[in-house]
Amino acid sequence: MRLxxxxxxxxxxxxxxxxxxADRAPAPRALVAPASAPIEQVIDQFVDAAIVEANVIPAGQxxxxxxxxxxxxxxxxxxxxxxxxxxxxxxxxxxKRAKLVDRLIASPGFVRHQAALFDIMLNPEGDxxxxxxxxxxxxxxLKENRPWDQIFREVMLPNESDPKLKGAAAFLRGRVSDAxxxxxxxxxxxxxxxxxxxxxxxHPHVEDWTQDHFYGMKxxxxxxxxxxxFLGERGYGVIKYKPTKGPERTAKMMFLTxxxxxxxxxxxxxxxxxxxxxxxxxxxxxxxxxxxPPKFSGRAKLVEVALKGENAEYFARSxxxxxxxxxxxxxxxxxxxxxxxxNRSSHxxxxxxxxxxxxxSGYDINRLIRxxxxxxxxxxxxxxEGSESTPPFKTFAVGRLKPMTPQQLATALKIASTDPxxxxxxxxxxxxxxxxxxxxxxxxxxxxxxxxxxxxxIGVGEALLFSNGDRLMKEFLTDGAGTTLGRAKLMKEPKEVxxxxxxxxxxxxxxxxxxxxxVGFIEKRKGREAEAYRHVLWALVTAPEFRFSY
Amino acid sequence: MTRRxxxxxxxxxxxxxxxxxGGAAAVGAxxxxxxxxxxxxxxxxxxxxxxKTQKRVILLWLAGGASQLETxxxxxxxxxxxxxxxxxxxxxxxxxxxxxxxxATRMKTxxxxxxxxxxxxxxxxxxxxxxxxxxxxxxxxxPDLGAVVAREMGRADxxxxxxVTFYTQTExxxxxxxxxxxxxxxxxxxxxxxxxxxxxxxxxxxxxxLDHLERGELRDLLGKQFGQGRSSETxxxxxEAYQRVRGIMASEKLFxxxxxxxxxxxxxxxxxxxxxxxxxxxxxxAGVPFVRVGRAWWDxxxxxxxxxxxxxxxxxxxxxxxxxxxxxxxxxxxxxxxTLAEFGRTPSINASLGRDHFASAWSSxxxxxxxxxxxxxxxxxxxxxxxxxxxVDAGSLFATIYSxxxxxxxxxxxxxxxxxPLVNPGVHAIKAVLK
Numbered sequence: 001m002r003l004x005x006x007x008x009x010x011x012x013x014x015x016x017x018x019x020x021x022a023d024r025a026p027a028p029r030a031l032v033a034p035a036s037a038p039i040e041q042v043i044d045q046f047v048d049a050a051i052v053e054a055n056v057i058p059a060g061q062x063x064x065x066x067x068x069x070x071x072x073x074x075x076x077x078x079x080x081x082x083x084x085x086x087x088x089x090x091x092x093x094x095x096k097r098a099k100l101v102d103r104l105i106a107s108p109g110f111v112r113h114q115a116a117l118f119d120i121m122l123n124p125e126g127d128x129x130x131x132x133x134x135x136x137x138x139x140x141x142l143k144e145n146r147p148w149d150q151i152f153r154e155v156m157l158p159n160e161s162d163p164k165l166k167g168a169a170a171f172l173r174g175r176v177s178d179a180x181x182x183x184x185x186x187x188x189x190x191x192x193x194x195x196x197x198x199x200x201x202x203h204p205h206v207e208d209w210t211q212d213h214f215y216g217m218k219x220x221x222x223x224x225x226x227x228x229x230f231l232g233e234r235g236y237g238v239i240k241y242k243p244t245k246g247p248e249r250t251a252k253m254m255f256l257t258x259x260x261x262x263x264x265x266x267x268x269x270x271x272x273x274x275x276x277x278x279x280x281x282x283x284x285x286x287x288x289x290x291x292x293p294p295k296f297s298g299r300a301k302l303v304e305v306a307l308k309g310e311n312a313e314y315f316a317r318s319x320x321x322x323x324x325x326x327x328x329x330x331x332x333x334x335x336x337x338x339x340x341x342x343n344r345s346s347h348x349x350x351x352x353x354x355x356x357x358x359x360x361s362g363y364d365i366n367r368l369i370r371x372x373x374x375x376x377x378x379x380x381x382x383x384x385e386g387s388e389s390t391p392p393f394k395t396f397a398v399g400r401l402k403p404m405t406p407q408q409l410a411t412a413l414k415i416a417s418t419d420p421x422x423x424x425x426x427x428x429x430x431x432x433x434x435x436x437x438x439x440x441x442x443x444x445x446x447x448x449x450x451x452x453x454x455x456x457x458i459g460v461g462e463a464l465l466f467s468n469g470d471r472l473m474k475e476f477l478t479d480g481a482g483t484t485l486g487r488a489k490l491m492k493e494p495k496e497v498x499x500x501x502x503x504x505x506x507x508x509x510x511x512x513x514x515x516x517x518x519v520g521f522i523e524k525r526k527g528r529e530a531e532a533y534r535h536v537l538w539a540l541v542t543a544p545e546f547r548f549s550y
Numbered sequence: 551m552t553r554r555x556x557x558x559x560x561x562x563x564x565x566x567x568x569x570x571x572g573g574a575a576a577v578g579a580x581x582x583x584x585x586x587x588x589x590x591x592x593x594x595x596x597x598x599x600x601x602k603t604q605k606r607v608i609l610l611w612l613a614g615g616a617s618q619l620e621t622x623x624x625x626x627x628x629x630x631x632x633x634x635x636x637x638x639x640x641x642x643x644x645x646x647x648x649x650x651x652x653x654a655t656r657m658k659t660x661x662x663x664x665x666x667x668x669x670x671x672x673x674x675x676x677x678x679x680x681x682x683x684x685x686x687x688x689x690x691x692x693p694d695l696g697a698v699v700a701r702e703m704g705r706a707d708x709x710x711x712x713x714v715t716f717y718t719q720t721e722x723x724x725x726x727x728x729x730x731x732x733x734x735x736x737x738x739x740x741x742x743x744x745x746x747x748x749x750x751x752x753x754x755x756x757x758x759x760l761d762h763l764e765r766g767e768l769r770d771l772l773g774k775q776f777g778q779g780r781s782s783e784t785x786x787x788x789x790e791a792y793q794r795v796r797g798i799m800a801s802e803k804l805f806x807x808x809x810x811x812x813x814x815x816x817x818x819x820x821x822x823x824x825x826x827x828x829x830x831x832x833x834x835x836a837g838v839p840f841v842r843v844g845r846a847w848w849d850x851x852x853x854x855x856x857x858x859x860x861x862x863x864x865x866x867x868x869x870x871x872x873x874x875x876x877x878x879x880x881x882x883x884x885x886x887x888x889t890l891a892e893f894g895r896t897p898s899i900n901a902s903l904g905r906d907h908f909a910s911a912w913s914s915x916x917x918x919x920x921x922x923x924x925x926x927x928x929x930x931x932x933x934x935x936x937x938x939x940x941x942v943d944a945g946s947l948f949a950t951i952y953s954x955x956x957x958x959x960x961x962x963x964x965x966x967x968x969x970x971p972l973v974n975p976g977v978h979a980i981k982a983v984l985k
Contacts, residue, residue, distance in 0.1 A: 125691075196687055383779040390781050401782040450735050456784045459735030460711070460798060463791035464750035467762070468799070473754065517771050521764060535761055539768035542792065544785045545776040 033353055035360070039371020042357075046350035047377040051397050057388060058397035062381040064089045065507050066550065068100065071373060073404065073549040074327055075104040077113030078435065079412040082420040085507040101373055105366055108432055112439070114365075115139040116407060117326060120451060122155075122171060122189050137167030148319050148363035149307055152190055156303050160230050160290035169231055176226050183218040191306070192318030192339035193256055202244070208256075208340040215241045216254025219263075220302035223294075228285035235277060235294030236269050253298060257311045261301045314339070316355035320368065321345075324354070327372045329400035330393040335454060346394040382550045401548040403456050406449035408549075410442035413541055416505045417476045419487045445471055458547075466542050476541075477534050488533045494522040497533055505540040605919050605955040606834040607699050608827070609842040610869065610889045613722045614673070614849030615912075617895035617905055619934055620647050620858035621865075622913035623664050630897035630933045633855055641924045649862035652870035658924040659873050659882070660917040661983045665928020665937040668893060668944050671907035673849070676892035677726035683948030684974050690732065690965065695948065696840040697730035697737040698972060702957055703839035704737075706790065709797030710804070710838045713739040716746065716826040717844035726892065728842060732965045736787060739842075742805075746829055751802050766792065804832045817871055824868045831875060834885050848891065852902035865889075873917060886955060887917040890947075897934035911937045914947060916983070920954035925983045945977035953979035 033042045051058050062070065068088040072080040080088070088100060104110055115138040123134075141151050151168075158169035175182040184196040195217060198209040223234040239251040254260040277294065284291035293300070306315055317339060325331040332351045333339045345351045358368055372378055382399035384390045391397040404412065415438055423431060448465055450458075466472055479485035484504050488497045498518040502510035510518070518536050525532035540546060619625055624636040624647040636645040639657040646654055646662075653660070670676040679685050681694040693701070700712035715728040728739030740748050753762050773789050803809050807825050810832065818824040823845045830841040845865070850857040869887065876882050894912025895905035911930040917923075928940040942950075949959040952972050959979060962969035 196690075199687075384781075385779055390779075401780060401785055403784050403788075452784070453734075455734070456787075457734035457736040458784060458788040458791050459738050460791045460794045461735065461738065461740070461750075463788075463795045464798065467766070467792070467795045468750040468753050470754055473756070511775065514772060514775060517768060521768055524764075525761075531757075531761070535757075535765035536768065539765050539772060543769050543772035543776060544788055545772060547788055548782070548785060550776075550780070 040374035043375040056391040059381040076109035081423040133167035134170035179222040188337040191314040194337040215251035219251040219253040220298040230290045232291045255305045316359040320354040329402045403452040406446040410446035414438040414442045494519045607886045611844040612891040613846035615891045615893045616848040618913040650866040661921045661925040663914045665941045666912045668909045674725040693731040693733040699840040700737045710801045711740045713840045715739040715842040719846035721847035851904040854905040882918045886919040889915045949973045949979040
C-alpha cells in the first residue's frame with residue numbers, strides 16, 4: 001500500500017516532492033506555503049501555479065453582484081435580496097468581501113443551510129435525510145462550530161442517554177440492519193473511500209483496496225445492532241469471508257491505511273461471559289434504555305485508529321475535499337469517494353496543505369469554509385470569454401455552475417417573489433426572521449424537486465412541474481400585497497416593470513436584448529398586464545440564471 | 551486484465567475511455583479531457599446516431615408474484631399441482647394452464663422461460679432485482695430495465711415520455727418503483743398511480759396556449775443569453791427538459807383511452823388492467839420506448855386457486871389481445887412484451903390453500919423483437935420444486951432481453967470513470983431463444 005507522505009510533506013514547507021513514487025509525481029513545483037499563511041492565499045498560490053502549468057488563461061473575477069449571489073447561496077442557502085446586492089455593490093473597502101463572508105457565516109441561515117448540506121453528505125440516498133433528530137443534532141453541532149472530529153466521534157459513538165446528543169445515533173441506526181452498507185457508507189462519508197468494489201474480490205486495478213480492507217473495516221462495525229430501538233454493540237464476534245482464491249479467512253479489524261487493531265476478543269469468549277452480555281442487553285431492551293457499551297468496542301477502536309497520527313490524513317483530506325467540492329462544484333479529487341493512490345488529485349499539494357491545516361486547526365469547519373470562499377479561485381467568473389475553449393473545471397480557471405438544492409431553489413423563489421422593498425429598513429434580527437419564514441414557506445415545494453448529485457440531470461418532471469403545476473402559481477407567483485408582482489402592478493411603464501423584475505430575480509440590470517423581448521411580450525398583452533408580468537417572472541425564475549448558482 | 555473488469559478510477563481503462571470519447575466527439579458532445587466528465591450522463595447524444603431501430607417494450611408486471619403452476623408451468627396430477635388441468639398449446643409438446651386458453655393458441659408467438667432461479671423470496675429486494683436484473687451495490691444504484699431501454703431507445707429530442715409506468719393498486723407499489731439509478735432523472739419514469747393520466751401534462755386553466763408557448767420562448771431566450779460562454783451538462787439537461795414540455799403535453803391524448811375506437815376498447819375489455827395495456831399500446835405506437843403495466847396483487851398466501859382463477863383469465867385475455875393487436879399492426883418485430891414478477895409461488899400448498907414466495911423454479915415470458923417465437927427454455931422437476939435443466943438467473947434473463955432488443959449486454963456506461971456494462975461481467979444471453 002503506497003501511502004502518501006502528506007503530513008510530512010505539508011509540514012511548514014512544501015519541498016519538491018522527491019518522496020513520491022515516480023508514477024504519479026508531476027513536475028515538482030518549488031512552491032513554499034508556510035503553515036501560517038492565510039488559507040485563501042495558499043489556495044490561490046497553488047491554483048494559480050497549476051493554471052500557469054496547464055497553460056490556460058483563467059476567467060476574470062466575477063463582478064460584485066455575482067459574488068454576493070454566489071456567497072449568499074453557498075453560505076446561507078438563498079439568493080440575496082435586491083437591497084443586499086445594492087449595498088454590497090456600493091460598499092467600498094478592500095475587506096468588504098471578508099466582512100460579508102463573516103456576516104453570512106455568523107447568521108442563523110448559515111447553520112441551517114450547512115446542516116442541510118452535511119445531512120445530504122452523510123445520507124446521500126435521502127432515506128433518512130431531514131429525519132428531524134439527525135438534522136437537529138447537526139444544527140446544534142454546527143451552531144457552536146463543533147470540530148469535525150468531534151462530530152465524527154459523536155456520530156460513531158452516539159450517547160443515546162444524552163438528549164442533546166442522541167440524535168447523532170440516527171446515522172448508525174438507519175444502517176445497522178446491513179453491515180455491508182454500514183461499512184461502505186462510513187468509509188465514503190468520513191474517509192472519501194469506496195471500498196465496496198473490494199467486497200467480492202480484490203480491487204482489480206486499484207492496488208490500495210483489497211478484500212482485507214473491506215472486511216477489515218466491516219470488522220469494526222459488524223458487531224453493532226439494534227437493541228430495541230437503541231444501538232447495541234457486542235464485545236465479540238468475528239467476520240469471516242471467502243476470498244476469490246484460497247480458504248475462508250477471518251477479517252482482522254483493519255483501517256484503510258492497513259493499520260490493524262489487536263482485537264482482545266478475536267476468539268469468542270466463554271459461554272458464561274456471552275450470557276452475561278446478553279442478559280445486560282436484554283435488560284436494557286426491556287427497560288427501554290441504551291444498552292451498556294461492551295468492554296471492547298470495535299467502533300470505538302475505529303474512531304481511535306482513524307484519527308491517530310498519519311491515519312488521520314484520510315479523514316482530514318476527505319473533509320477538505322468535500323468542502324472544496326461544496327463551494328467550487330468540483331473536487332480536488334473526483335469522484336469524492338475515490339480518494340486513492342491511482343486517482344490523483346488535480347492539486348495534490350494544495351489538498352495536502354488543506355488537510356494538514358484542517359487537522360492542526362482542530363478540524364475547524366468554519367475556518368476552512370471561510371478560507372475557501374475568500375480565495376480568488378472561488379470567485380472566478382463562470383463565463384469564459386475569448387476564443388480558447390473553456391479550460392477543464394478541475395483547473396479551477398473558470399467558475400462552475402452549481403444546480404441549487406431543492407431548498408435553495410424554493411427559498412430563492414420565495415425571496416424573488418417577495419416585494420424587495422419589504423426587506424428594506426429591517427433590523428438584522430427582523431431580516432433574519434423574514435428570511436427564515438421564506439425558507440419555511442418554501443419547504444413544501446422543495447420536497448417536489450430532486451436533490452442534485454454529481455453529474456446531475458434535470459428531468460422533464462421538473463419542467464412539467466414548473467410549467468403546469470399549480471403550486472408555483474399559488475404559493476409563489478401571486479400578486480397580493482407584499483409580493484413582487486403586487487409591486488409591479490403599481491408601476492406604469494412596461495420598461496420599469498421589466499427592470500424591476502429582472503433586478504429582483506437576478507440582482508442585476510436587464511440587458512438590452514432581454515429588456516426588448518420582455519417589454520415586447522408585455523406590450524402584446526395590453527389590458528391584461530398583470531398576467532403578462534406573471535409570465536415574465538415565470539420565465540425569469542425557470543431560466544438557468546435562476547436555477548443555478550453561477 | 552479484462553476489458554470488462556469493474557473499475558474505480560484507475561487509469562487502466564484508457565482504451566474504453568478513448569473509444570467512448572471518440573463516439574461522443576463524433577456527435578459534437580463537449581466532453582473535455584477530464585475523465586471525471588466522462589459519465590453516462592454526459593453522453594446521451596452519443597447514442598443518437600446509433601438508434602436505428604426503435605425497439606419498444608411493454609412489461610406486464612405481475613406484482614406480488616403470480617404462480618407459475620397456474621400459468622406457464624402447470625404440474626397437473628402432482629401433489630403440488632393444484633386443481634387446474636393443463637392444456638395443449640399450438641406449440642407441439644408445450645402445455646400451459648387451462649386458465650390460459652387464449653394464450654394456448656398463441657404460444658407460437660412467445661418464448662417461455664421456465665427455469666428461473668433468482669434466489670430471493672423477499673418482495674422488496676426481489677422486485678428491485680427483477681426490475682434491474684441484478685442487485686444494487688452498496689454504493690451504486692443501477693438503472694432498471696425501463697430506464698436502460700428509455701436511454702438506449704429514446705431520442706434526446708423525443709416528443710413523448712421515455713418511460714411510463716402504471717401501478718394503480720397500492721399493494722406492493724412502493725416495493726417496486728421504477729428507478730433510473732445512476733442514469734439520473736432524465737430517464738426516471740413518468741409514474742401513473744392514481745389514475746391513467748400523467749401529472750402536470752395539461753396546462754393550467756388560467757393560461758392561454760399562446761401565453762404558455764410564448765413565455766416558454768422568453769425562457770429560452772433568457773437561457774441562451776445566460777448560456778453564452780458557459781458550459782454545463784446540467785444546464786443543458788434543464789434546457790432540454792423545458793424543450794420537451796410542449797411535446798409531452800401534446801402526447802396527452804395518448805393517455806386518453808376514449809380516443810380509441812369502441813371496437814378496440816371492447817376487444818381489450820373493460821378492466822383497468824385492460825385499459826392500461828391498451829394505453830401502453832397507444833404509447834409504444836407513438837414511440838414511447840418502455841411502458842410497464844403493473845397488475846397487483848398476486849400474493850396468494852391464502853386461497854391461491856381462487857385468486858388465480860380470477861386473475862389469470864384476465865391476463866390471458868389481455869395479453870392475447872395485445873399480441874393480436876400488435877401483430878395486426880405489423881409491430882411484433884419492434885415491440886417486445888415481457889411478463890415478469892419479483893418471484894413465483896411455492897409448489898407446496900399451505901394450510902390456507904395458498905402458495906408462498908418462491909424464487910427457485912419459476913417462469914417468465916418474452917414475446918416479439920429478436921426472441922425466437924414458440925421457444926421454451928428450462929425445465930422444472932415433476933413437482934416444480936427445482937430447475938432440472940437450463941437454469942436462468944435474473945442477469946441472463948436481462949442479457950437475453952437486451953440482446954433480443956438489439957442491444958449489446960456488454961455495452962458500458964461510465965459512472966464517473968468506472969465502466970458499468972448493462973449486465974454484470976460474465977453474464978450471457980440465452981442464445982437458444984434468440985432469433
